[in-house]
Amino acid sequence: MYIQSGPVVEVELEDIDIAIRKERAHIWKLEDEQVGPDWVEASDHWLKHLQAEKARGVTSIVTNF
Numbered sequence: 001m002y003i004q005s006g007p008v009v010e011v012e013l014e015d016i017d018i019a020i021r022k023e024r025a026h027i028w029k030l031e032d033e034q035v036g037p038d039w040v041e042a043s044d045h046w047l048k049h050l051q052a053e054k055a056r057g058v059t060s061i062v063t064n065f
Helices: 016-033 037-056
Strands: 013-015 060-062
Touching: 013 016, 016 037, 016 060
Parallel strands: none
Antiparallel strands: 013 060
């Protein structure tokens, strides 16, 4: 009677350790380029969020949202 549903977008996951490494590299790049502190601070918040999620036991994050 109903059409079987499926995901609209396939999920792309990234290991959280890799995401943390990429974010640290991004922050270092921003600091090297001497961009405004607002950009570095925003990136730092994301890094802290990733680290907190890892501490909670999360092993991967969605990258295509």
